[in-house]
Amino acid sequence: MEPLKFAPWTSEIDLGFYSALGNLKLNHDRLDSAARRIHNTALTQDHVPAGFYRGEGYIRNYNTMDEYKQVDKPAHIERAGRTIWDAINDGAIFSCPSLLSSFSAICYADLKKFKFTYQFAYPTLHSDPTWSCSTAQKISPKETLELVDKVQTWRYSVDGRQHGFFLAKKIRGDLLDDDHVSHTPLDEPDDRDFEHDHKPDDTPDDRWNITALADYETGFFNDVDADDQCTCFADPSTFESNPGWMLRDLLVLVRQRWRLEKLHIMCHRETQARPETPHAIFFEVESVKPTEGDHYATFPSSPEGRDSLSSFPTARSIAPSERVPMPDITAWDRDTRSTNSSPIVNMGVYIWSSSSGVHALSVTRCLIGLEVRKITFVGNAKLSYSNPYYVITASARMSMSEAEANRNGKGNGRGIGEGQDRG
DSSP states (O other): OEEOOOOOOOOOOOHHHHHHHHHHIIIIITTOOOOEEEETTBSSOOOOOTTOOOOEEEEEEESSHHHHHTSOHHHHHHHHHHHHHHHHHHSGGGTOGGGGGOEEEEEEEETTTTEEEEEEEOOEEOOSSOOEEOOOBOOOHHHHHHHHHHHHHHHTTSOGGGTTEEEEEEEOGGGOOGGGOOOOOTTSOOOSOGGGOSOTTOOOOOEEEEEOGGGGGGTTTTTOOGGGEEEEEEOOOOSSSOOOTTHHHHHHHHHHHHOOSEEEEEEEOOOSSOTTSOOOEEEEEEOOOOTTTTOOOOOOOSGGGGGGEEOOOSSSOOOTTSOOOOOBTTTTSOHHHHHHHHHHHHHHHTTTOBOSSHHHHHHHHHHHHTTOOOOOBOOOOOOOTTGGGOGGGGGGTOOEEOGGGGGGGOOOSOEETTTOOOO
């Protein structure tokens, strides 16, 4: 037995995420910075694409950078971890096992500059004492194909929140009943002797039975040999012997709810292109019994006890003082595209906010004329790409400048009609 080691966790953010996040802030959240439920594959959709597994998450999109910087990062991680802990203790985790791979995110979207600041946290509950594991093993291609088929069939019969974590038991060939024996297909001539339809090397193989985690407490593993019992999860890791990080929370559930110190783990790694290729790994984990009696695991109740919680944000370090990712997508959203899209962004912002300068007075008059009754003033003195398109600036004696005048945030270029009195 060796100490159980996990694969390093990394996350990837698609460019479409930033576009969706900006649209969500502009058209839906607006000044509301309350937490919003999301999934690991979408901001607004509840459907999980084929080949993906659901992860429960929350995101808070703050209105200003100051609000973002004032967030208590350790408390943010602790709240996310306590959600998992409470679900394990009250049994709610069995109706939503995807909480075991939950995450939380905080961000700030600067829609004017196309810059986004964010930090993702993946809370994990650490087991004390720790677990040890045996050498990882794989099964044959034929048995792998049988396993993949059973898992895929089971998924169609349960809710998407159950897909990532499940139980499996192996039914040995000599214990199979008649329902497991395959006979002659209907499209073949039925001229064989069914009493001798199996060749000597065509004996029934082992079969798998798949079910949800909740069925452990209803006797799913009763009268099943310990070597044929598997606690399984969808493993994103590609390491030969190191499982993914979500196994940490699954082991806390096993110890806290089922009082197990020894079990078999299956890291299910399915490949759509070649399902018969054996990627899944099997190993046995073992841990000594906790010395605290009935308290198999505890959650920190004070700031000093937060060390038992950990997260793996997208930054290299989880320290709150470290710099968090601040992607600048202006290189992706080229100048011409930015020039054309910025007016749309700004006009959307003007639906619920406006700057508090002289310019805002003109905008406010128009909004009042459009029967807008609630206007929020937010000060911002920087010139944006969209200013050349504000025809309303003529009433504020502002010259309309060209797009080149606003490149890189510089408003000192040659303007259109500069020096003319447009009042």
